[in-house]
């Protein structure tokens with residue numbers, strides 16, 4: 166995961182690039198670099214480490230003068246972080262500099278071809294191969310060289326390219342990686358994410374795969390790989406720059422946890438019309454009446470939303486729902502036809518497996534509905550129908566507010582389908598809807614009472630292993646609680662359906678181990694408590710997560726307790742997720758973890 170940005174205009178490029186990279190640093194921070202054309206040559210400054218190191222090394226950008234430049238912040242997943250692997254990469258003769266987000270899969274044969282023609286390489290990265298290939302095809306016209314080179318590239322990439330002969334132009338091109346271009350007053354931009362440029366302009370165009378943008382001081386033109394000019398529409402972004410700041414909090418994750426009540430309110434409000442969950446502008450009532458099954462495809466936390474949605478949709482709307490990890494969907498021979506609705510869930514709208522799963526579903530004839538946070542993203546654009554979550558930019562690597570807004574949308578969907586198909590009593594419909602509208606207020610109550618969760622986190626931050634157990638929606642929520650904990654605190658943790666633990670895995674439960682029993686669902690609380698007793702018998706400490714009204718019953722078994730307000734069972738996960746997010750956050754805080762960033766996964770592989 167990397168961030169890229171570019172600027173060409175009347176101002177010095179380097180300060181704009183450094184500011185843009187700061188906004189993108191959440192996408193990667195193990196190295197960063199800029200390349201700026203000073204009118205005669207390209208000056209590159211890059212370094213291992215955080216952006217602050219690059220700032221210092223480049224003397225706040227002064228070491229790279231000029232008005233056209235590109236920048237990159239890197240989070241290595243394949244090549245080890247090092248000065249030499251940092252971007253921008255430059256062709257052997259210094260003529261072409263590029264930044265790249267993605268992986269060029271066929272870099273090896275291309276490199277061999279270039280070496281056979283006498284090219285010498287400095288790094289082992291796929292990106293340097295792209296820089297050399299573009300230079301190889303350069304014949305005085307940078308657009309033609311990029312177009313010629315990308316016809317040979319396979320894999321995923323968003324590239325920004327500058328050329329020493331052309332002190333005005335950046336060429337951007339993408340395939341299966343996000344890229345936008347933006348129109349400013351003093352110049353124009355490209356970036357992997359609108360957040361990099363939104364302090365300068367809110368007018369953007371979203372690039373499609375295989376489109377090439379020529380970004381110059383005076384305007385932006387678009388071409389096909391065969392250089393036919395194409396027109397693209399401009400859009401206005403409604404995110405403001407404040408949304409990407411930490412707002413006085415120490416971490417984006419904490420800020421985003423606190424933003425959840427407003428995010429959920431913003432998300433559901435447009436779809437509650439005349440006292441009903443109304444999605445008729447997205448899916449007609451007639452269509453809903455005729456569907457025979459639903460698939461939900463997603464990855465990570467978004468797939469955990471899918472698991473809760475399955476329980477809720479099946480409960481309220483009595484239609485079969487299958488949740489399939491997006492990375493598995495294409496390979497599991499899904500039984501999908503024109504009567505199948507396939508719902509993909511994604512915060513970023515760019516997760517490759519989810520996009521591929523959605524495309525496969527379309528190919529098989531299903532109607533596809535995407536629940537997406539980022540407008541104009543690839544998943545949103547390629548779905549038949551879209552419901553946007555209104556979480557605003559989610560910067561922290563561990564999702565919180567996007568998860569909550571996705572969950573709220575799935576409740577709207579469950580209600581809408583249940584109403585269309587006549588599977589829900591009016592009184593229950595009204596209760597669920599009223600409780601959905603109350604979610605933001607109930608979330609605020611939990612957030613106001615976070616001191617207890619912080620205290621409990623302090624008691625446990627040194628633990629090495631933990632289990633989350635629960636049944637039904639509580640099991641689905643355990644999946645998310647466990648992922649949050651391991652993702653940011655690096656504590657080993659597993660989520661288990663409470664009744665399943667005894668079939669082998671319970672042998673891992675040892676003295677003093679923390680087991681979090683999610684027991685919010687009244688109908689199954691006794692059963693979950695009996696499983697809690699099983700782990701207690703093996704010496705575990707059990708922390709219960711339950712509702713106000715079940716608190717007395719649950720505390721008879723558990724050693725510690727966290728409570729949430731009572732609500733309709735369908736909405737319990739929407740509230741119960743908040744203590745789990747806070748618990749993971751505080752544990753990571755006490756352990757001194759780098760909360761907003763993923764751990765460095767780069768080890769020994771040298772291909773980027």
Ligand code: F6R
Nearest residue numbers: 465466467511512513516563564
């Ligand atoms: C976990 C997390 C990930 C994402 C997953 C899917 O905190 O954020 O598990 O949920 O990578 O990402 P999106 O929703 O962008 O498709």
